[in-house]
Amino acid sequence: MDDDSIDNRQPESVAAVLKVFAILQALSERDETGISELSIRLAMPKATIYRFLQTMRSLGYVRQESDSERYGLTMKLFELGTKALQYPDLVELAKSHMQALADQTGETVHLGMLIDSEIIYVHKVDSRHMLGMYSRIGRRAPLHCTAIGKVLMAWEEAARRDRILAGCDFKRDRANTITDHAAYVAELERTRAQGYGQDREEFDDHIRCVGVPIFDRLNQPVAGLSVSYPTFRFNEAREPEVVQMLTQASRTISQQLGCTQFPLDPPPAARR
Numbered sequence: 001m002d003d004d005s006i007d008n009r010q011p012e013s014v015a016a017v018l019k020v021f022a023i024l025q026a027l028s029e030r031d032e033t034g035i036s037e038l039s040i041r042l043a044m045p046k047a048t049i050y051r052f053l054q055t056m057r058s059l060g061y062v063r064q065e066s067d068s069e070r071y072g073l074t075m076k077l078f079e080l081g082t083k084a085l086q087y088p089d090l091v092e093l094a095k096s097h098m099q100a101l102a103d104q105t106g107e108t109v110h111l112g113m114l115i116d117s118e119i120i121y122v123h124k125v126d127s128r129h130m131l132g133m134y135s136r137i138g139r140r141a142p143l144h145c146t147a148i149g150k151v152l153m154a155w156e157e158a159a160r161r162d163r164i165l166a167g168c169d170f171k172r173d174r175a176n177t178i179t180d181h182a183a184y185v186a187e188l189e190r191t192r193a194q195g196y197g198q199d200r201e202e203f204d205d206h207i208r209c210v211g212v213p214i215f216d217r218l219n220q221p222v223a224g225l226s227v228s229y230p231t232f233r234f235n236e237a238r239e240p241e242v243v244q245m246l247t248q249a250s251r252t253i254s255q256q257l258g259c260t261q262f263p264l265d266p267p268p269a270a271r272r
Contacts, residue, residue, distance in 0.1 A: 148224030217258025
């Protein structure tokens with residue numbers, strides 16, 4: 001980005017806004033960044049970057065490490081972003097159920113939503129164990145190799161699903177990642193038939209994950225709920241029990257969102 005070109009072509013106030021967002025975008029791409037690095041990446045004077053960082057720090061959107069000149073984003077920005085969610089109350093509705101799942105399983109629990117052609121984690125409860133899945137709220141993850149991504153696509157309306165998957169690159173993250181479109185569609189059919197999604201070390205090595213969708217008042221998937229395990233603690237025999245707990249949590253949250261015909265329940269004829 002050419003700092004001078006912004007000043008020359010834009011009114012001063014607009015140029016300042018563009019610089020602020022450029023800095024925020026750069027900070028979002030790394031956990032902590034120094035002024036010199038930002039100056040090189042954004043082609044802005046160090047003094048300009050320092051001035052904007054200090055202003056954003058005073059407003060609570062940027063944090064500065066106490067013993068260094070490195071900066072990072074704060075949760076205040078994420079809180080601001082959640083206001084744009086289609087269902088801003090979803091996190092609050094899910095929190096207690098996620099904590100209960102974490103207490104019952106001892107493992108990491110995630111709530112994720114679709115953003116463009118990716119998943120973004122909007123809430124999490126950490127494992128009680130020292131070793132667990134590393135993640136953070138706000139982290140993006142692929143659709144094609146996560147349990148949440150699979151359940152959101154498996155219950156999505158076909159035409160919209162195809163449009164979303166057109167933006168998916170099917171990148172191979174791990175040896176088990178599904179990279180073929182036809183194979184992925186078959187995986188979605190299997191996911192829907194069994195009522196839950198699985199990540200079999202497809203996104204992170206040594207991590208297994210099971211997940212279910214959450215539905216809105218139109219009985220459409222709006223989020224996914226998952227439990228993630230290190231492979232050495234994953235007990236396949238207990239998977240149906242965990243899926244049942246996830247499904248019950250999803251049913252309750254979905255009903256609170258207005259869902260009247262929970263899609264994961266078998267049809268009446270099948271329950272006879």
